[in-house]
Amino acid sequence: MNTKYFFYLIAIALTFIAGCASTPIVSTQLNDANAAYQAAAGNPRVTKYAPLALREAEDALRAVETLRQQGADAATVNHRAYIARQKVAIAIQQANINAAEDDVAQARVERDKVILQARVNDAEKLRRNAENLRNIAEVRAREADLARQQAERAKGELESMSQELSALKARGTERGLVLTLGDVQFGFDRAELTTGGQRVVGKLSDFLRRYDKRQVMVEGFTDSVGSETYNLGLSERRANAVRLSLIQRGVDPGRVRIQGFGTAYPVADNQSDAGRQQNRRVEIIISDDAGKIPARVQ
Numbered sequence: 605m606n607t608k609y610f611f612y613l614i615a616i617a618l619t620f621i622a623g624c625a626s627t628p629i630v631s632t633q634l635n636d637a638n639a640a641y642q643a644a645a646g647n648p649r650v651t652k653y654a655p656l657a658l659r660e661a662e663d664a665l666r667a668v669e670t671l672r673q674q675g676a677d678a679a680t681v682n683h684r685a686y687i688a689r690q691k692v693a694i695a696i697q698q699a700n701i702n703a704a705e706d707d708v709a710q711a712r713v714e715r716d717k718v719i720l721q722a723r724v725n726d727a728e729k730l731r732r733n734a735e736n737l738r739n740i741a742e743v744r745a746r747e748a749d750l751a752r753q754q755a756e757r758a759k760g761e762l763e764s765m766s767q768e769l770s771a772l773k774a775r776g777t778e779r780g781l782v783l784t785l786g787d788v789q790f791g792f793d794r795a796e797l798t799t800g801g802q803r804v805v806g807k808l809s810d811f812l813r814r815y816d817k818r819q820v821m822v823e824g825f826t827d828s829v830g831s832e833t834y835n836l837g838l839s840e841r842r843a844n845a846v847r848l849s850l851i852q853r854g855v856d857p858g859r860v861r862i863q864g865f866g867t868a869y870p871v872a873d874n875q876s877d878a879g880r881q882q883n884r885r886v887e888i889i890i891s892d893d894a895g896k897i898p899a900r901v902q
Contacts, residue, residue, distance in 0.1 A: 628672045632778055633685035634665075640692045641665055650695055653702035657695035664688035686776025704752070711748035715741045772807055779898045780889050783808060785846065787884035795841035797849060805846055808888065809853035816856075819891040822846045823900070824864045827880035832866060840864030842886050859895075869900070 641661055644650045650658055668684040722730055722737050774781040789801030797805065812818055824839030843862040851857050872879035891897045 628675065629678050629681060631672060631678065631681045631685055633682040633689070633776065634668055634672065637665060637668070637685045637689040637692065640689055644692050644696055647696075647699075649703055650699040652699070653706070654695045654699035657691070657698045661688060661691035661695050664691050682777065683775055689776070708748045708752045711744050715744050715748075772804075772811060774890065777889075779900070780891055783888040783890065785886040785888070787881050790842055790845075790886075793838070795838065795845045797845055802849060805849045806853060809850050809855050811890075812850065812855050812859065813853075815893075816859075817893045817895060819859050819895040819897060820850070820861070821889040821891075821897045822860065822862045823887045823889070824862070825869060825883060825885050825887070826866055827883040828867045828870075828874040829880065836864055836866035838864075839866050846886055846888065 641658075644658060644661070664684070665688045668681060668688055671684060672681050718737055718741055722734060725733065772781075772783055774783045776782075783804070785797075785801055785804060789798050789804065790796065791798065808820075812820065822843040824841075824843035826835040826839050828835075840862065841864075843864055847857075847860045847862050850860050867874075867883075870879075870883045871885070872882040874880050874883060889897050
């Protein structure tokens with residue numbers, strides 16, 4: 605083949621690849637985050653009681669869209685979109701908290717008005733009605749105190765969940781939160797968890813005990829070295845080792861399911877040591893509050 609013609613073909617191919625690479629990806633995570641933001645932005649309660657948090661969510665979405673337009677990879681876009689979606693949820697929760705606190709203040713104002721009105725009534729009417737008014741005031745005060753306590757609990761749970769998710773280093777995906785245990789967290793060619801692996805599972809068990817509506821799916825994977833039968837068995841044993849460790853730490857067995865996939869669903873090329881090491885992994889998918897985990901798709 606003529607050398608000049610050969611390099612001409614290479615130039616065409618590189619131009620085609622570059623053109624394809626510049627096309628922004630389509631992200632379901634980002635679409636969902638945008639939909640959630642639009643719903644929140646259209647909610648007068650959120651715009652009134654959490655404008656700053658809503659603005660943070662909007663800024664996060666704009667940043668994700670900029671990354672997408674600049675050609676960022678799907679994993680980066682989806683992860684940042686998940687964070688933006690969480691900021692929308694935080695804005696909604698913050699609005700609920702602030703509204704509850706506003707209700708507390710309003711209840712106290714109304715109680716004071718009731719007391720003041722009672723004082724200006726004549727003595728006989730005050731005597732007859734004072735007990736009833738006191739009872740009403742006490743009920744409203746208890747309701748206001750309960751609302752305050754609920755608001756404080758909601759705020760604490762929100763902060764706690766954010767911190768625990770950060771400690772677990774879970775990433776957001778279309779199936780839910782995913783925590784990955786790499787090959788180094790198991791014995792070589794074995795299913796036993798190392799000390800480091802046990803430490804990660806311990807943090808996960810603490811999270812699950814605190815948020816008892818969450819379910820988990822533990823999925824095992826291997827590289828392509830060895831027979832398919834052996835790899836499938838090893839992936840199942842490793843997934844089951846994580847399940848047993850969670851159960852031993854007090855997690856209800858009914859909340860933990862496992863699946864071994866062997867060499868299926870590789871995340872890297874099996875032709876290199878580094879790629880094979882990435883493929884030898886266990887993925888732990890954490891459900892939403894309803895306990896739902898979407899099925900794995902090709």
